[in-house]
Amino acid sequence: MEILNILICWVICWLNFVIIDTFFGLPEKPGVRGAKVIGEKIKKIGGDLNGGYFMGNIVCSPDASAGTLLASIMYYLMGVDGGILASFFVWIGNRLCADPGYAGTLGALSITLIIYLLSPFISPKYFIVGMVLAIFTIQGFEHRYASKLLGEIYRRLL
């Protein structure tokens, strides 16, 4: 039962942050110079340039991935208050990182809404595990295939 909950949360968190980040243009262009360097490096080892920009932008400023993780942690600690507080702090972090902050803030708000709607069935702690697994599949497992997948999603969606 625990494994099933973790798998469901993994899928929900993955879809939440990938769709919001793609929609707000993370794969389109690098926001800061560090993201550009990471994108070009990933292209050099055989990945996709747009997927590389996506991964570089995730590293260089708090986007919907960080928003999802922080909002699920804060929801676990403080309930709905925590989710909205997390989106406020994610916005401040975004502005400190020279990012307008649409993706991170809306990602935190949307995962707060999802956890609130699913709270009778799934405890918020599973969303923390799910988000850690989701970010591991993007950033930690295999950069080439992850960037190709993200670039493909970007070209299909937009």
Added chain:
Amino acid sequence: MMMFVISSLVSMIVAFFLRLPLYPKSKYSFESTVIFPTPILGAGIYIIFKYLFFNGIEIAIFSGILGGLFSYYSNRIFGE
């Protein structure tokens, strides 16, 4: 839940009277607008004050005013 709505609405009204634009022009625009990020700032400041002081409608209205001002001056605080 009611207090979130009050603080967000007050912050949006303050931002409206400070003549911020209603909605962002593009998804890369740094400009503060009435629908983003003003209500989030109002609600966030309200939660901080609620945990620091007490829960009440005056705290919600006060944090709404602060949120509107913070949104108005955010480009000067953080730079663009």
